[in-house]
Amino acid sequence: MMLNLPEFKVISKEQNEHFYKFTVEKEEKPFICPQCSWLIPELSFFEDDVKMEFKPHQVKERIVSDISMHGKAVKLLIRHRRFRCPSCDGTFYEVLESVDRGGKVTKRLVEHITKLALKKPFTHIADEYGISHTSVRRYFEEYVAEQESQRILIAPKVLGIDEAHLNKVMRGVFTDNENNMILEITADNLKRTVKQTIQRMEGWQNIEVATIDMWSGYKYAVNELVPNAFVVIDKFHVIKYANQALDQIRIAIKKGLGKQEQHLLTRDRYVLLKNKEDLKPQDVQKRDMWFGHFPMLAKAYWLKEDMRDIYNLSKDRYEAFQRFYAWESSIPNDFKQFKDIQKTFNNFKQEIFNYFLQPFTNAYTESVNNIIKSVEKAGKGYSYDVLRAKVLYGTRATVKKPKFQKDMEFQRFDNVLYNMDGSLKPIYIDGDAPELVTVGTDLTTLSEILERGEF
Ligand SMILES: [Zn+2]
Known part of the structure; x- marks a missing residue:
């Protein structure tokens, strides 16, 4: 029970100084053959021979890492069953909903690692979970790719364009100077890149003010795209x-x-x-x-x-x-x-x-620069892509844990709804999934995280 993975029944719980070992097996037998789609008689509309069923064929033990518990690493020893289909005579392994497709870690561990990877060096996490840092990096990159595909950049009313040194190269930093948000960090700060970045913002034609430094590439990029925008030198x-x-x-x-x-x-x-x-x-x-x-x-x-x-x-x-x-x-x-x-x-x-006439400044770029520096220091040798993602997405995933209160809202988890894969994603019963607003990354939150020494 304490595993909180409803897919499995726990056959035995063992521990030593370093590990918890849970030997588990799937609670349910398969109901459909993945090869011929034969359904077990209870579910079938056809008049199947009621005596037909999936026959146990083989059991393979798999070691899968899960989220640590009470300071100990958690290993699941999954008795992974293989069945023979009575209809097509083929054999197949049951599907493990809670295990990542690589077969080595649970999905919820991947989620957990991804969150950690946004603020901690990959090698720290790799050590803590006894997995390779390339795996940590891969989970991180997959998460970032997903975030990127969902990200909508909305043009701010007051756009700040500035530069930052990152991995020894001058990068472009784009901010929303009215709302103090960091919008984007680009690989370079050439005029061409600046124009492309502006044009990627939804509603860029409506940018009213651009605060820039004295680099003519910024000035001309803005002038050429949004001639009516008011350009202010920071x-x-x-x-x-x-x-x-x-x-x-x-x-x-x-x-x-x-x-x-x-x-x-x-x-x-x-x-x-x-x-x-x-x-x-x-x-x-x-x-x-x-x-x-x-x-x-x-x-x-x-x-x-x-x-x-x-x-x-x-x-x-x-x-x-x-x-x-x-x-x-x-x-x-x-x-x-x-x-x-x-x-x-x-x-x-x-x-x-x-x-x-329009007293806007790029004061916030200063804090962006500090953030970039500390991220860079924490993870020596990170590529530009990794650093950029850590800065842009580092706050989104780090909602601070609230203070524990006795009367705060809880959900029982002994007999209620689950995500079958045991993922950490909350279940929204009333269909009111959270609205996805990904405009930028709040700089004040970023600064707080910096002060806590994360990243
Ligand atoms: Zn079959």
């Missing part, structure tokens, strides 16, 4: 450019200093790249002391902060433009790093300042 990318320019100047200045002067500049990167309003008083003091010694460093620093202030202080697009023009003319001619980003900013000027 403000964090703009500020990142300013930070990078400052950092390059900081490094160059530091390099040109003697040992002693270099010593003055400790924790300089941290202090200079931090937002000015977040600095502690002692860091402000330090910073101002440096600026007295190194005026070029001060100039670079204020160019960075002024760029931030364009966003923080401007009331509208017009004011932002005015600040930007003042910012441009304040760049010293020998500040190549800032002259370079000034050029980039000018190439995307309209889109950068569109932010003041």
